Amino acid sequence: MGFFSNLFGKKAQENSVTVSQQVAVREKEDDNWETIPKWIKVDDPDERRKIALIASSIAKYDDNGKEYILKNLEKRNPEYRKLGIIVASTINFMVPNSTQSITSIKKAKS
Structure with a gap:
């Protein structure tokens, strides 16, 4: 033993x-790296109104006599979306017919 x-x-x-x-x-x-969020909070009042209108119309479409209260309004981060498209197209160019998914995007802290 x-x-x-x-x-x-x-x-x-x-x-x-x-x-x-x-x-x-x-x-x-x-x-050394900072994660770029997929969603960001909406600060502009006009933009909040547009997003609330879209969200309430979607909720109304699925209406079953329920009441909905919007607590958080967030929109897609344009920087995340742009970088995701660049990364996905680069991967597709280098490895055609590949099936990868992007889980997070990080950038170097400055």
Whole structure:
């Protein structure tokens, strides 16, 4: 029994050290990047009115006699959308007929 623990025990300890080092490196890399949100809050009153009108018309279309209250109004982030289109078209150009999905977009902190 001591033979197997000596043989396999050291590798397990070495692996745990490398895993913790990898996690530390990932956290350090994440500090240099800022996630671009998919949705942003609407601050302009005219734009809020337009978005509320669209949301209420969609809710009214699905009306079952229920009352809806809008708590948050958010719109798609134009920067995220533009970068997503650029990335998707670049991937499609480099690897035709590929099926990837973009889960998040990050940019370097300045």
